[in-house]
Amino acid sequence: MHAALRTRFCEVVGVELPIVQTGMGWVSGARLTAATSAAGGFGILAAATMTRDQLAESIDEVKARTDRPFGVNVRGDQPDIDSRIALMVERNVRLASFAGAPRREVIDRLKTAGIFTMPTIGARRHAEKMQQWGVDAVIAQGHEGGGHTGPIPTSILLPQVCAAVDIPVLGAGGFRDGRGLVAALAYGAAGIAMGTRFLLTAESTVPENVKQIYLATDERQTVVTTAIDGAPQRVIETAMVRTLERSTALGRLVGAAKQALAFQRATGARLADLVREALAMKRSQELSWAQVLMAANAPMMTKASMVDGRPEIGILPTGQVAGVIGDLPAVAEVLRAIVAEAEETLARLEGR
Ligand SMILES: Cc1cc2nc3c(=O)[nH]c(=O)nc-3n(C[C@H](O)[C@H](O)[C@H](O)COP(=O)(O)O)c2cc1C
Structure with a gap:
């Protein structure tokens, strides 16, 4: 070499x-x-x-x-x-x-x-x-x-x-x-x-149907958005992301709360653990409660596409390099x- x-x-x-x-x-x-x-x-x-x-x-x-x-x-x-x-x-x-x-x-x-x-x-x-x-x-x-x-x-x-x-x-x-x-x-x-x-x-x-979306993405079809968890994140610009970007802060919050509860029911995660984690996140990053809820929910939105193969309800984080x-x-x-x-x-x- x-x-x-x-x-x-x-x-x-x-x-x-x-x-x-x-x-x-x-x-x-x-x-x-x-x-x-x-x-x-x-x-x-x-x-x-x-x-x-x-x-x-x-x-x-x-x-x-x-x-x-x-x-x-x-x-x-x-x-x-x-x-x-x-x-x-x-x-x-x-x-x-x-x-x-x-x-x-x-x-x-x-x-x-x-x-x-x-x-x-x-x-x-x-x-x-x-x-x-x-x-x-x-x-x-x-x-x-x-x-x-x-x-x-x-x-x-x-x-x-x-x-x-x-x-x-x-x-x-x-x-x-x-x-x-x-x-x-x-x-x-x-x-x-x-x-x-x-x-x-x-x-x-990553499920095959989701890999195919990445392969079909060109370098202009990614976007950096703060609508997912408050911090700038580059993702493929899907219909789901456009909806998130258009919705009001309150709309996003209600959506995040619904998903967090659904996640808790689906995984059997203990509510006490989720609250403990949210409190730690709030203290360490000085976030508002709205941001905490969005941030706590964001990993689930990534899981929906990258593990469950459901890009219509999840997000697809990506580098612009997916386009090439x-x-x-x-x-x-x-x-x-x-x-x-x-x-x-x-x-x-x-x-x-
Ligand atoms: C699907 C996806 C998930 C990511 N999750 C994390 C993460 O959990 N922790 C982290 O430090 N970086 C995460 N990143 C950022 C990557 O680790 C890496 O820094 C970035 O993808 C580099 O840019 P590139 O995609 O152009 O190679 C993620 C990136 C992607 C595409």
Whole structure:
């Protein structure tokens, strides 16, 4: 392999390729994560949408499928975060990434436990703050990225962040191929982190009818909306999303309340647990009760499409890059093609 592809991230984390499969709620399960790590990339389990017991099962499944390192995506404000960290230590998980902003005490606890930390940031000042907190690496995600996303495009954010901090930076938002990997390295990054490309693979468990919607989406058919949980989130612009955007705040609230109750009935979740989680969310993020209800309901809207295959009632988080992805290859093939194209690109640039 070309020496340029063996980056600081590879050395710090102990991985062959500088390519991360990110933790996508309801999408990055054991099968996808294990396939990525087994093929030489770095897979991350999406645990923000798992109970602690589901996380334990998923970690065991990844370990049964591969002995390579992998990570877990956590939410710093989960009420049982201490027990999750203990589990990660016990099962020797290499790294934690974060859904949303991390909390300093959670970073400190993970570091003390010997687990690498890698938050996602969307602005230079956040990267600087994370470096001060002592994290091991950051993912700099540009506006074109999937799910919750910031306002600055990758082409501006990534070189800015790479110039501002000394820790390894991974570029995210819009990456899918080997030319993109070389471009990220040229900006000063230590690799790339991709969501949507991995969502659209053979090992991703997203239902076939939903994968077909992603494949049919062009780069103008995604939208960044705050109508789902109050924070800007990039999703496919479906009829459901247009309805949400048109409805009044009260209408959205009533819809969210109805869905939250239906979820509680369907899953048998204890109301006390939901209330405890909502209270923790309200305290840590200073949200209004309306925002709490919407935010508590949002994961269920993602589950409806990504697990249950019902895009008419759910949301489809995506990067804009879905518009230029038209196939569903195996994960190992995605990684092999990226490395091959990166090597060709480097040889071309070197005039070979
Ligand atoms: C379906 C979906 C679900 C996501 N869920 C999460 C999540 O639970 N936690 C998180 O940190 N990021 C989440 N993200 C963001 C991704 O991890 C990643 O940062 C983003 O997709 C990168 O942009 P790209 O799609 O252009 O590669 C999600 C993205 C998608 C597409």
